Amino acid sequence: MCARSEVKPMRVLHVHSGNLYGGVEATLLTQARGCALSPALATSFALCFDGRFGAELIAAGADVHWLGRVRIRQPLSVRRARQRLRELLQRQTFDVVVTHSAWAQALFGSVACAARLPLVFYLHGPVTGRHWLERWARRTPPDVALCNSQFTAATLPLLYPRVRAEIVYCPLAASERSSTQADVHATRAELQTPTDATVIIQVSRMEAWKGHGLHLEALSLLRDLPDWVCWQVGGAQRPSELRYAQELKRTAARLGIAERVRFLDQRADVARLLAAADVYCQPNTGPEPFGLAFIEALSARLPVVATALGGACEIVDDTCGVLVPPHDAHALAAVLRRLMQDETLRLRLGAAGPLRAHKLCDPATQMRRLHEAFTLAVQQG
Numbered sequence: 001m002c003a004r005s006e007v008k009p010m011r012v013l014h015v016h017s018g019n020l021y022g023g024v025e026a027t028l029l030t031q032a033r034g035c036a037l038s039p040a041l042a043t044s045f046a047l048c049f050d051g052r053f054g055a056e057l058i059a060a061g062a063d064v065h066w067l068g069r070v071r072i073r074q075p076l077s078v079r080r081a082r083q084r085l086r087e088l089l090q091r092q093t094f095d096v097v098v099t100h101s102a103w104a105q106a107l108f109g110s111v112a113c114a115a116r117l118p119l120v121f122y123l124h125g126p127v128t129g130r131h132w133l134e135r136w137a138r139r140t141p142p143d144v145a146l147c148n149s150q151f152t153a154a155t156l157p158l159l160y161p162r163v164r165a166e167i168v169y170c171p172l173a174a175s176e177r178s179s180t181q182a183d184v185h186a187t188r189a190e191l192q193t194p195t196d197a198t199v200i201i202q203v204s205r206m207e208a209w210k211g212h213g214l215h216l217e218a219l220s221l222l223r224d225l226p227d228w229v230c231w232q233v234g235g236a237q238r239p240s241e242l243r244y245a246q247e248l249k250r251t252a253a254r255l256g257i258a259e260r261v262r263f264l265d266q267r268a269d270v271a272r273l274l275a276a277a278d279v280y281c282q283p284n285t286g287p288e289p290f291g292l293a294f295i296e297a298l299s300a301r302l303p304v305v306a307t308a309l310g311g312a313c314e315i316v317d318d319t320c321g322v323l324v325p326p327h328d329a330h331a332l333a334a335v336l337r338r339l340m341q342d343e344t345l346r347l348r349l350g351a352a353g354p355l356r357a358h359k360l361c362d363p364a365t366q367m368r369r370l371h372e373a374f375t376l377a378v379q380q381g
Contacts, residue, residue: 011042011092014028014043014044014045015085018050019053023124023289025053027170030173040371043062044062044063047065048069050066065088097119102133106140109140110140119377121160124148124290126151127158129158144373144376148311149310170292173363200219200231201302202280203273204282210284218329218333219333229262230257230262235266277300279336280293280297282306284310289311290310294315295315299354306321307325307327307332322335
């Protein structure tokens, strides 16, 4: 537990699976590291799975508790994890419990309610109300729902029609990394990328809706342009993602661009890679709930190219990037061609990025919004 101040902080327990690493986990890490920005919050975590996320929380000095690995098809594992949460809530005092997404809400929301604690449901992605996990989660309405975008908030009534939604954009601290030209050259040399190449980068999970295939198709239409390289950053975390990543490499070869695309797997130095790139492109074929990677790219002064779907529409405007129609490889290729050929345009759009990112995701502002939402749950609980 990391918050200390003269005023007694609100003690918040985040309950999460912890088995994957993506935008949700990056958001929670920012909250764990943001104690100085919000001394009114004392943040703890209860996780089911050990992995990169748990390790980074511990490295950040967060208070982490382990509920044990859970497999829903193994009822005993569910009972054990629930019992561990009950014991934690009896052993330590918390003012509010936050469950992240339908899985954690379905499994652990009732435990928090039985302990008579205010319950906040954190919605990180759109819901339909029809998935079996969502129907299970519906049995335990929270006091307040946090939504990471207007797009996700619009779907909340399909799950909880009577629950108040509070929209809080993901807090994200600007990178403190300062890259020199020598740093950029070193990064490019490491990745077999010419110093004078235009580097297009995408950082995302290996899931088809992230638009890797559309991205590669658009790049294949730009084979006539010299001196560009694409960095695809993101590793497979599940067997289906591994198969997908392998298929993408075969696609790049089939399209004749394999020698110009670098598949870099999961990296811990994303800020360094962004600093050495020229354009961020993530043409989702499905809507992004919010799009933390877009914010990170804007902070790194990169123009952002994305499809006009979901949360991207709340992040990218014509001051800092370009939105293209979904599923249109030719439109995407035209925008990338323009950015590759017009350095002045790249620099102009990139220069506006940090201000846009700060306006949307300033950690101090969003941590204050989180505190307000948790306070509301306590008042209603």
